[in-house]
Amino acid sequence: MGRTVPSLRGHLGWLVTVSILVLSTALGGVPRPASAEAIVVTDVRVGQHGDVTRFVLDFTHKVEFTLFTLAEPDRLIIDLPEVGWRLPPRPLPRRTGVLKTLRYGLFKPGLSRVVVDLTRPVAARRAYLMDPEGGRGYRLILDLVPATRAAFLAVGKVAPAPGTAGVQASPTGTPRRDVVATARRPLFPTPPRKPEMGGVKRVIAIDPGHGGVDPGTVGRSGIYEKDITLSMAREIRDRLQATGRYKVVLTRDRDVFVRLRDRIAVSREAGAELFISIHADAIKNSKIRGLSVYTLSEKASDKEAAALAEKENKADLIAGIDLTKETPEVTNILIDLAQRESMNQSARFAARLVKELARETKLLRNTHRFAGFVVLKAPDVPSVLMELGFLSNRQDEAALKRKSYRAKLIAAMARAADTYFSRIEEAVRP
Ligand SMILES: [Zn+2]
Incomplete structure (x- = not known):
């Protein structure tokens, strides 16, 4: 000093x-x-x-x-x-x-x-x-x-x-x-603990992965990832907004392609305090199943996570967008000090989410993973990406098609969000 x-x-x-x-x-x-x-x-x-x-x-x-x-x-x-x-x-x-x-x-x-x-x-x-x-x-x-x-x-x-x-x-x-x-x-x-949370509704962005020209992965029965993610996102929105505590924005609300950076932009413009990207994976080994939650990291936690991030990050490429102009911008979003706090917050929410989901469903081993997903790179919005399960696995696919199963996952997400935001308020409450 x-x-x-x-x-x-x-x-x-x-x-x-x-x-x-x-x-x-x-x-x-x-x-x-x-x-x-x-x-x-x-x-x-x-x-x-x-x-x-x-x-x-x-x-x-x-x-x-x-x-x-x-x-x-x-x-x-x-x-x-x-x-x-x-x-x-x-x-x-x-x-x-x-x-x-x-x-x-x-x-x-x-x-x-x-x-x-x-x-x-x-x-x-x-x-x-x-x-x-x-x-x-x-x-x-x-x-x-x-x-x-x-x-x-x-x-x-x-x-x-x-x-x-x-x-x-x-x-x-x-x-x-x-x-x-x-x-x-x-x-x-x-602020009262609940349900008003200070009278101000918390804003959450839900990002249904893929869409339009980019179907994402395809399930064993032919179901598209982009359709499951959109159904799920809408149900999350309805459920969270019904509590009266949240305002939920979707980065897409129809079968349309949205660039990764535009998904971040939608979230930021809405003033989102939490960004949740929804996906479902598919891999060769049809026996593997389970849900996982990812947060951003420079280094992927393992090879699978790295490969998955690479796959999800190709969405813009798949949609036929000229990335030569985009790439510098995307890569300029550095994982730097500005992201430190939101990365901590992201990890905190992810941990809470995993805990709640574990009460409802089977999780992939090492459920909370780290990888360089472009869509998680908003420097100031805590962000997580959920892979709901594997569409290449018969049980996971069947479960994800059931509304009752999705409702259980969503209830867990709602509990995680409640805890996350009340912890934040407690941390700064005098
Ligand atoms: Zn995906």
């Missing part, structure tokens, strides 16, 4: 000098959804200087933030508009000064959150955004100092006006002292 001289220029028209707990932000306070220019957090650093614990968050763009504290256990919350995370590949800071642990993530669409678990009650001595200088981007500087519990709790007594989220700086830039939250009366409304 470099020695930063706090910039007192009023670039945001304000400066918080805080001797109380909770405080403030700029320009109206309530975080707004990120604009077209996505704000990305590029680093989080924590250092101790005497009794001051300094937090520095690097941003690519100017950002508004809101701070508040919660007790039992003691936490400090930094609310941001929805931001991307591209942190360096090292563990998050912990056990420094008053910091115990630190968590971050999307709290709900339009709102990202950093939760600082504290070792003791604190006061914020400074909290402000520094303009870019010395080749660095915007920096949020937050200095915390130990405070008495009485002081920590005293600011938590006033209920906020309805609809306010966090504490706002007054127009003159003087922080209001009257608002905060305690654990019992959170200023920021804690």
